Each structure stands twice: as structure tokens, then as C-alpha cells.
Amino acid sequence: MKYQKIPEATIRRLSRYSRCLEEMEKGGEEVISSAQLANRCMVNAAQVRKDLAYFGEFGIRGVGYYVKDLLNDIKKILGSNKEWRMVVIGIGNLGSALLSYKDFLKQNYKIVAAFDIDPPQVIGRVSEKLGKPVEVLHINRLKEVAKERRIEIGLITTPPSEAQAVADLLVEAEVRGILNFAPTQIVVPEGFVAKDVFFTTILDNLAYLLSNN
């Protein structure tokens, strides 16, 4: 297939297909049609086929898709087949929750370091739920440790006033991907990727829908 720009919506749906396929695999299903997958993910069947068509041909006409193979192919496309090494910065309420989030382990996302500016209260913290204990370190060791542990993604859970400064530190440490949970827009240079997760935006959306339906 010739090259085309891939819609961001397609990537989001691939992640959804991935989750559904995982459940199907667990359920023992071996082959599915685009219609079945579409149904499960609440999208159009042609949409499923077109999304996949951006990346190649994965199905067999008259048959469908092999669940296991398709799951693998999608993970390869998303880059979620490899293990991603992450750091959490700001070990307060939300940061602690992320540190003990079991699902990250099941997926290929692994928290391998944690930082705070006020470590005495949290230093040496260990979560049994995690495969390995993660010790909370002082933020001034970020650059050094990030390189050492080959960290690729940073999760920012500091107060909003500190978020951009922390992002700058991550950039300096060459951590290329940033997920920011503080309610402030993060800016990073070319070559880096930052995504903001605004809880209030999601709630505003809900509020709008509730007010107008």
C-alpha cells in the first residue's frame, strides 16, 4: 500500500482493537471477521478494514483475521510490543496511584523510577504490587538516573506550577515522551512528544452532554 498520513483517530482505534483482541484471545477465539471486531469495538466494519489497510494486509478473504496474529501485528504497529520504561515525577496522591497501578505491568509499560522534590517523606517507598520495588529519588538525580535506566517516557504528576520545569528537565535528560497530568499545557521542542491529560476537560465534556441531552 502506498504511503499516506495516518489519522490520529486510527491510532486510537488500533489501541481499542488491541484491547478487544486481547479479551478475545483469552476467550479462546481464534478467528474473527472485521464485522465481529467492529461490533465489539462499536465502530463500522469498513472502518476496521480501512484502519488496518494503512499498514498492510492482515486478513484472509472469505475467512477473516487470526486473532493472535492480528493482535501481534497491531502491537507492532503501535510500538506496544516492546517494553517501555517510564518514570513518575511527583509522588503525591496521583503519582502514588500510578506507581501501584497493576495494569501497567500486564501491558508493556513499566515504571522503573520515581522522583519527588521532598523525598524524606517518601524515600525508599516500595509497592509490593509492582514486580520490583521502586525507590523514590530526589529530582536532582533525574538526568543521571534517566540515562542509566534508559527511560523513554515521563509521567508528570507534580503541581501545575512545576509541570513545565519538570518537562524541561525530562527534555534535558532526553526522555522523549511525556504524559502530563497537571492542568497546564506543556511545550516541548521538536523531536519530543508531550500529551496533556486534563481531567477537567473530560468532565466539562460530560457536563456539556448532560446539559444538552
Place this chain on the structure above:
Amino acid sequence: MKYQKIPEATIRRLSRYSRCLEEMEKGGEEVISSAQLANRCMVNAAQVRKDLAYFGEFGIRGVGYYVKDLLNDIKKILGSNKEWRMVVIGIGNLGSALLSYKDFLKQNYKIVAAFDIDPPQVIGRVSEKLGKPVEVLHINRLKEVAKERRIEIGLITTPPSEAQAVADLLVEAEVRGILNFAPTQIVVPEGFVAKDVFFTTILDNLAYLLSNN
């Protein structure tokens, strides 16, 4: 302006404008142009004007928009001018973090109840950060308390296996808006609104961008 279907993206941007306008108001700015607001929110100026045009005329030609008025108008559009009363269900790592999330207070979102199925460990829990202490109650009191406290939005932070059942309880209690943090797709009847927040989808997105740029 004649009626049109309003794009979901417009609603998301309005929320963004809202946040920027709040900062501007704090900063003492009284009037802004669509270009300035657009710049701040990293969108196109025509986009700002078109988004607003769906709902009426809010600016003055040759002048711009009055920050205070526009903020009010946007909040009215979004429905975020009123106070929304919320419940959190599943007071584990993430649920506890949400319970003590200060920003909800600053906005018009207020957590007025909390439930778990295993309350002995958490009953009577109080967060000083919140205006009023919120006691964690047993899930079997959900329907009764939801009505009593006029709850309109439910935040689900139970394990995924319980999420749909909890959503069903919320529907039964006529809580019309649901925000689900468990990694499983929630289905609700006509007239209710459910949004899923999938952390892994966001990470998959990031992984894709990091793998392909």
C-alpha cells in the same frame, strides 16, 4: 445563527479556551482578540471564532472579547457554570487520589459521596484537603444516598471486572453521567452518558508517536 450539529472537538476546545481565559482573568487582562486567545491555546484564530459562532456572537468587531464575559458565556455553554455533584466508587489507589484532588473544588465539580464494597478499611475516611469530609459508605447504600444528595456524575475506580455492574447501579440510581477509569468499555442506556478514560490508550498513542518519529 441557524442550528447545526456541534462537533465534539469544538466542545473540547471550549474547555481549553475556558482554562486560558481563567488564567488571563487572573492575570488582569480585560479584553483579548481571537488571535491572542488562539495563540495561547495553540489553535487557529478563525477556529476560535467559528467555535464561538456555533453558539452566538460574543465579540465586538474592531475590539475583541471581554475576558470576563466570554468566560462566563463559555461556562454557560459547557454547563460548567453550575455545581456538579459527583460520587467516587472504589476507594483504592486511584479513587483515593481523586477524593483528595483539590482542583475539582476550584472548578465546579464537587465530590459529595464515596463508596466501596470493603468499607471497614476505609470507613469514615476524611480528607482535610476537601472542604467537607467525605465518608466512605458501603456500595449497597448507593441508590439511597445518590438520590438524597442529588448526585449527577459517577466516577468509577473499581477493578475492571466490577465496572459494568457498578455502572448498572449508577444507572439504576439515575446518575446520568459516568466517567469510567477501569480499562473496560462501559455501556449505558439511552439518556445516560458514559465516558471511558483508558490510560493505556493514551500510552499506546505516545508509544506510536515515539516509534514513528
Place this chain on the structure above:
DNA sequence: TCAATTTTGTGACTCCTTTCACAAAATATG
């Protein structure tokens, strides 16, 4: 008072995304 300046609101255009519809490929059946 009137021309110059600023900035909105919006029709028209472009670009992107989704859906439709069908030929092509694989399988099943008699």
C-alpha cells in the same frame, strides 16, 4: 465628520475521515 485601522462573523474552499459498494480472493459444497 470622515478616512484609516482593527477585528469580528461567516460563506466558500480545502482537506481529512468515514461510509458505501463492489471486484477480488479464499473457501465450501455438490
Place this chain on the structure above:
DNA sequence: CATATTTTGTGAAAGGAGTCACAAAATTGA
């Protein structure tokens, strides 16, 4: 082996969303 059936992959059509460009409205300044 030929025909019917199934389901993919994809070009074409339809539908939405974003950008451009300019007339209309307000203001400023001479």
C-alpha cells in the same frame, strides 16, 4: 470441477472539520 458463499481490500462518494479571505461593524484620530 464449477458454482455458491463468505469476507477482505479499496476506489469512489458522502460527510465533517478546519482554514481562508473578506464584508461588516466598531473604534481611533485627524
